[in-house]
Amino acid sequence: MTEKLPPVRVRFAPSPTGRTHLGSGRTALYNYLLARQTGGQFLLRIEDTDQKRYVPEAEQELMESLRWLGLEWDEGPDVGGPYGPYRQSERKEIYLEYAKQLIEKDKAYYCFCSPERLARLREQQMQAKQATMYDGLCRQLTPEDALRRVKQGEPHVIRFKTPREGSITVRDYLRGDITVENRTIDDYILVKSDGWALYHLAAMVDDHLMRITHVLRSSEWLSTFPLHGHIIRAFGWQEPVFVHLSVFLKPSGKGKMSKRESAQLLQDGYSIFIKDLEQLGYLPEAVVNWIALMGWSYDDKTEFFTMQDLIEKFSLDHLNPSPAAINFTKFDHFNGLHIRHLSVEELAKRVKPFFLRAGLQPEDTKLLQIAPIIRERLVTLDDAVEMAGFFFRDQMDYEADLLVGKNMNPSESLQVLQESYDLLKNLAFEEKETLETALRNLAEQKGLKAGQLFGILRIAVTGQSVSPPLIESMLILGKEKVLERIQDALKRLQPIVGL
Numbered sequence: 001m002t003e004k005l006p007p008v009r010v011r012f013a014p015s016p017t018g019r020t021h022l023g024s025g026r027t028a029l030y031n032y033l034l035a036r037q038t039g040g041q042f043l044l045r046i047e048d049t050d051q052k053r054y055v056p057e058a059e060q061e062l063m064e065s066l067r068w069l070g071l072e073w074d075e076g077p078d079v080g081g082p083y084g085p086y087r088q089s090e091r092k093e094i095y096l097e098y099a100k101q102l103i104e105k106d107k108a109y110y111c112f113c114s115p116e117r118l119a120r121l122r123e124q125q126m127q128a129k130q131a132t133m134y135d136g137l138c139r140q141l142t143p144e145d146a147l148r149r150v151k152q153g154e155p156h157v158i159r160f161k162t163p164r165e166g167s168i169t170v171r172d173y174l175r176g177d178i179t180v181e182n183r184t185i186d187d188y189i190l191v192k193s194d195g196w197a198l199y200h201l202a203a204m205v206d207d208h209l210m211r212i213t214h215v216l217r218s219s220e221w222l223s224t225f226p227l228h229g230h231i232i233r234a235f236g237w238q239e240p241v242f243v244h245l246s247v248f249l250k251p252s253g254k255g256k257m258s259k260r261e262s263a264q265l266l267q268d269g270y271s272i273f274i275k276d277l278e279q280l281g282y283l284p285e286a287v288v289n290w291i292a293l294m295g296w297s298y299d300d301k302t303e304f305f306t307m308q309d310l311i312e313k314f315s316l317d318h319l320n321p322s323p324a325a326i327n328f329t330k331f332d333h334f335n336g337l338h339i340r341h342l343s344v345e346e347l348a349k350r351v352k353p354f355f356l357r358a359g360l361q362p363e364d365t366k367l368l369q370i371a372p373i374i375r376e377r378l379v380t381l382d383d384a385v386e387m388a389g390f391f392f393r394d395q396m397d398y399e400a401d402l403l404v405g406k407n408m409n410p411s412e413s414l415q416v417l418q419e420s421y422d423l424l425k426n427l428a429f430e431e432k433e434t435l436e437t438a439l440r441n442l443a444e445q446k447g448l449k450a451g452q453l454f455g456i457l458r459i460a461v462t463g464q465s466v467s468p469p470l471i472e473s474m475l476i477l478g479k480e481k482v483l484e485r486i487q488d489a490l491k492r493l494q495p496i497v498g499l
């Protein structure tokens with residue numbers, strides 16, 4: 001067992017550029033778990049400095065998705081906190097200030113190269129089969145010259161002055177030391193010509209000012225990680241622990257999920273977007289359990305985890321840096337497990353919106369009776385409607401010839417259905433055993449298998465050939481409704497018999 005950490009300060013720092021998917025959910029989750037486990041803080045920081053890619057609805061979906069998963073943040077744009085603002089678009093001046101500090105330290109410089117020159121340079125480098133990077137033309141300007149041009153209003157960016165010699169070693173918690181030759185690292189832009197800082201500067205500044213101790217982020221940042229090391233060291237700041245999480249691959253394990261594939265997935269009743277999963281009838285508990293295990297494991301056998309279990313058992317040491325393929329079959333399995341873990345009251349509450357959405361009006365008392373008889377069979381909450389919608393429908397919708405029992409003819413079926421009606425009419429709908437025994441005896445008298453009779457009754461009472469246990473369903477529906485439905489079935493059978 002690994003040692004527990006002192007209280008950490010961690011952050012989830014999404015860019016609101018699109019929908020919130022499973023990968024983001026997992027990054028947020030791991031950060032959250034570490035904060036809760038150590039009694040530290042979990043921050044939400046919105047990285048919205050890229051005005052071109054900004055999607056206004058994204059932030060709301062993001063917050064709703066996190067809250068639905070149960071990942072409440074301690075500091076963030078909406079809840080505030082001592083290190084705000086927590087939206088990068090409100091911190092523009094702070095980044096400029098720090099960029100200027102780097103210039104003063106000779107660790108960054110103004111660059112006036114036009115986009116046309118940069119495009120030409122790139123073209124030449126590509127033709128010469130060289131790495132495409134800035135050639136450092138503006139590194140040679142004297143600070144006085146550069147400042148003069150800035151004051152004259154000449155368009156410019158601020159670039160990091162990456163050392164030309166030597167190498168840098170940065171440490172990823174999972175992968176160990178990563179050493180890179182400095183000459184292979186570009187003079188990355190820190191501040192664009194419109195005055196907005198880029199991630200490389202903004203995130204390092206914020207992590208420092210917000211006292212972040214551990215950075216758990218996507219491994220797509222590994223390639224620029226050495227630059228981040230340079231920036232932090234140029235300021236002389238203490239480095240947080242960096243943990244680059246494994247990437248998610250599509251179910252086939254071949255590459256990342258594309259937009260088109262995501263759309264296709266929805267047709268099969270799955271999605272990589274967290275908000276969709278809620279609509280599809282998945283439990284947040286199951287999503288959390290499932291994504292927690294995509295890149296982390298406790299031991300080789302335990303698979304069921306509640307949020308509380310995860311808070312207790314999560315550890316950075318058991319993170320797996322290899323890519324994880326999304327497995328929706330596993331997801332269904334976890335959803336079933338967590339559905340069966342819910343109390344009857346809770347399950348009744350959670351399925352209710354799905355009935356309402358289907359235009360049905362379920363009574364709470366009925367839902368409480370139904371929950372235990374469907375719980376074992378549900379994969380998603382939405383399945384409850386298909387399975388138990390008949391409790392709340394006025395009209396049954398089925399083909400009349402389904403009322404003809406297996407290996408029976410219409411007239412035999414009609415007769416036994418009529419006799420069932422007469423029998424049930426005289427029984428109290430209280431004990432399961434009473435109804436069951438009476439119906440089994442009737443089947444026996446008629447020389448039928450119980451299954452043959454129950455098959456006919458199942459169609460008559462539920463309108464479905466597959467349903468929750470029949471007698472229990474009849475008890476919940478109540479005598480009056482059951483008799484009504486059998487009456488209706490008799491009427492449907494008569495024309496088939498030729499009456």
Ligand code: GLU
Binds near residue numbers: 014217
């Ligand atoms: N805004 C970055 C992203 O969404 C955040 C990366 C990080 O966690 O530092 O990819």
